[in-house]
Amino acid sequence: xxxxxxxxxxxxxxxxxxxxxxxxxxxxxxxxxxxxxxxxxxxxxxxxxxxxxxxxxxxxxxxxxxxxxxxxxxxxxxxxxxxxxxxxxxxxxxxxxxxxxxxxxxxxxxxxxxxxxxxxxxxxxxxxxxxxxxxxxxxxxxxxxxxxxxxxxxxxxxxxxxxxxxxxxxxxxxxxx
Numbered sequence: 001x002x003x004x005x006x007x008x009x010x011x012x013x014x015x016x017x018x019x020x021x022x023x024x025x026x027x028x029x030x031x032x033x034x035x036x037x038x039x040x041x042x043x044x045x046x047x048x049x050x051x052x053x054x055x056x057x058x059x060x061x062x063x064x065x066x067x068x069x070x071x072x073x074x075x076x077x078x079x080x081x082x083x084x085x086x087x088x089x090x091x092x093x094x095x096x097x098x099x100x101x102x103x104x105x106x107x108x109x110x111x112x113x114x115x116x117x118x119x120x121x122x123x124x125x126x127x128x129x130x131x132x133x134x135x136x137x138x139x140x141x142x143x144x145x146x147x148x149x150x151x152x153x154x155x156x157x158x159x160x161x162x163x164x165x166x167x168x169x170x171x172x173x174x175x176x177x
Contacts, residue, residue, distance in 0.1 A: 042162035
């Protein structure tokens with residue numbers, strides 16, 4: 001696993017997120033082009049991807065979300081977010097969202113490292129419960145199972161893949177200790 005030694009996971013503040021905005025956009029564009037169900041339809045216009053990450057940066061500035069980025073040989077190749085803005089009766093919970101790794105960097109445990117860092121960062125924020133949803137039957141679902149996330153169930157036809165076909169969604173949760 002020599003490649004994993006060259007992978008760095010960093011929490012980006014708002015200034016750094018703006019600095020890496022173009023790279024974050026490239027990750028999103030690559031994932032949608034590759035068919036990932038991350039909330040966007042294909043073809044995804046660059047302006048839409050930029051607008052999305054500009055809103056993410058605003059959330060980071062407002063402490064509503066944490067933005068983690070994976071770097072391989074100093075190049076941003078993946079990202080995940082922890083959404084901290086929850087209702088007043090759920091201060092212990094956060095949502096993990098938008099786990100994305102560019103296709104050329106997959107298979108090197110980058111996604112797993114991003115999720116592990118999301119868990120640890122959440123713990124440091126005082127969170128004891130994480131939830132997420134992911135496309136049923138995909139690599140991400142298998143990843144969460146390997147990382148000991150609990151499968152709550154499947155919602156059929158919850159979303160669409162970027163090509164417009166139906167996507168079932170699996171809901172996961174994990175208690176942090």
